[in-house]
Amino acid sequence: MSKKITPRNKDYSQWYNDIVQHAELAESSGVRGCMVIKPYGFAIWEKMQQALDVMFKETGHSNAYFPLFIPKSYFNKEAAHVEGFAKECAVVTHYRLKNDNGNIIVDSNAKLEEELIVRPTSETIIWDTYRKWIQSYRDLPILLNQWANVVRWEMRTRLFLRTAEFLWQEGHTAHETKDEAIEESKLMINVYAKFAKEFMSMPVIIGTKTENERFAGAIETYCIEAMMQDGKALQAGTSHFLGQNFSKAFDVKFANKQGKLDYVWATSWGVSTRLMGALIMSHSDDKGLVLPPKLAPFQVVIIPIYKGKEELVLIDEKVNDLIQELKSKGISYKYDNRDTHKPGWKFAEYELKGVPIRLSIGKRDIDNDTIELARRDTLEKKIYKFDSISNEITRLLDEIQDNLYNINLKRMKDNTVECVDFDDFSSKISSGFFVKAYWDGTTETENKIKEKTKATIRCIPLEKSKVMGKCIITGKQSKDKVIFAKSY
């Protein structure tokens, strides 16, 4: 069978690729580093978008849209930002092609006066726009988000985890005061953590980044970090307090309540199709994708097992009653009664695609008024009375959602340790643990640890340690107990 999944313990990386491919989530395109998101993968992303969009609107944000292109000179304006972003990017230099004896070539007469950068992130173009929108404190706050594609010319790409073009949302807000902007950036990292928990069934650690790992142009970067099944960390979302860096770079001032001019305070925050990678690696097993019910394109698949048309007619009729009930409850389903594929093929297919609940029903079930239910998370099968199945499904969808979260939470707890000895630290890091350890606060130490162990500081947890301790490498007294791990 061509859809064989490589087991995790044999080759974790190949396991991931196999799932992305065989569950038909995404594939590489003819354009280097750019992916095609296939319908099944995109349907999951749409569910994520919808849930996040509701949460953004509930917290007072609106959507808007800003240009794909950014004039090169805009990047020059914020010193740290340009170092971080204006390097590996797609540069538009011409605006016309021409036909040269049957060959299409770039028209050298159509060179742009100033090159345009395909946005790697939109702080610069947005703050250039906010300058026109903000005069007074009455114009604040501005609480906007955009759903967009962005491009970063990554050299080593992996589907969903790191691609040249990816889809994301980027929130960009403008505030009267420093405190309000900090509150906003904290609010949004908590929105992300809530989304990760409630929709993705994925526990995360909330913290701040070290200077080294901070967003280029930010004063503080809040992040959520999740643990994948191989023990590596995956940064799943970030929210930045940008201070007045961009308002100063783009000269965005406002008259405050006292009538004095001040620079506007800013935040930005984003999550991307990278979350698809996080979702896959949080729950899936050697049989394929496993989806939390809230993000499954369809939560229930129903497969008839029949010989001949007559039996199918009986089953169709019975299933139709159930479908009406599922519909009325808002439970999404797929009834796969195609005769082009055998039940065995269908069982494997929907297991591969991570459908939370599989129902199968045959002639004997009709006679006995029963139906078989299989859970994707535990792979348990059980026969139920037909009448009770709809309530059972409602209950189980919640249970599966919770169960997946609890499995992940347990894994994260079991694989997080504290170390005070560097040899122990190194060994734990290489075995795929999250390691809590004291760090002396210097970039030098951070780099040394990375060099020796490949671990980076994933975050400085928001819940601070109450006691001081010795830095894991220099032994200096420090108040920062931070989380080290290898990461995606």
Add this chain to the structure above:
Amino acid sequence: MSKKITPRNKDYSQWYNDIVQHAELAESSGVRGCMVIKPYGFAIWEKMQQALDVMFKETGHSNAYFPLFIPKSYFNKEAAHVEGFAKECAVVTHYRLKNDNGNIIVDSNAKLEEELIVRPTSETIIWDTYRKWIQSYRDLPILLNQWANVVRWEMRTRLFLRTAEFLWQEGHTAHETKDEAIEESKLMINVYAKFAKEFMSMPVIIGTKTENERFAGAIETYCIEAMMQDGKALQAGTSHFLGQNFSKAFDVKFANKQGKLDYVWATSWGVSTRLMGALIMSHSDDKGLVLPPKLAPFQVVIIPIYKGKEELVLIDEKVNDLIQELKSKGISYKYDNRDTHKPGWKFAEYELKGVPIRLSIGKRDIDNDTIELARRDTLEKKIYKFDSISNEITRLLDEIQDNLYNINLKRMKDNTVECVDFDDFSSKISSGFFVKAYWDGTTETENKIKEKTKATIRCIPLEKSKVMGKCIITGKQSKDKVIFAKSY
């Protein structure tokens, strides 16, 4: 007041620009030809997207996502397509910038081997992908759509109507047979017509394009054409039967039911943020935007009229009951009780923004248990008993939606004439009519008419004329009675 709208009869074009600006729908950006879609404008676009997306899914389509960039060579593969699209486009030639003594410059060492074109439309990259997905008739049909940004390097741009970057959806389907593909392209033009009627309150004429106006690479282009208030036509959506042009260009074959290899049949179809321009020009008046209730970001605005906090408290309380009722009915609303702006300012503001229903309530209303309602479409005001207002709103929202459609339908009928004489034809065209006339079917005649009158053939209506007639310019007998008009 700075938000003055230029009257239509004084300067129609300025009227349009004033509405886009003052209703805060969109604005030009620092990037030539690219617009910023502001939150209020984007909220309308989101309503359009949601309604269309439901209609696409109801007709069996799924969403997916394909790369922003298309290798230059892909455009070479379909002869007609390259002529139409690979000309004015954004060309990415480099993938890195570097710091040159504090200046950011393009790194000449980072030149792409093959230039990438920012998609002007995605047929080429999608059919390059479909080749990998389609082997047998069992893989068909493929019914996909993507919501995306596209770029066409337009020289003269106008907000929403013609911009270098715009947002759209593009459906791309693959079929076993010619008939099925033709059915699909007709189905989707009818979906667009239904959307225009039911959501935009905008009547359209469905027809096909002449060879001259056809999509580059299509066998047949179906279109919907709407009449704006100045009598000009606006092409609001197109659906293309692409035959086997793209499957041949990208070598996409399938084994049919008889086991023989054949090329796949294709369609593509799209609508864009241009619909925002159509919406604005269909309904708005000299006081500002007028929105059909189904696309309004909020359908009802409530404005308290009060002196002092005490009165406001009373009004707040009363309004709160109404808000609960509106919520339960799914009617969107905004209660603007800000004390930073006067009622008169608010009245003008929401009139400008086209909110379908405005309610105002003051101390005297509280005493009398009344509330005032103003309709945006007719500008009528009336006082209602407070108890009856919620039902009245429900009824009126439907009535406004219908009324706007009927006004447009009447305008279209009143301003569509048939001509048999060329002088009459010219005079009607220059007065802003849609003119039905016979045409001899040649591009030569079409071009001659365009040269003399600036009118183009907007479409060949699907409802064919039953009798022959004489071509308006050459006098040749013809069966094609077509629609001429000046257009956007």
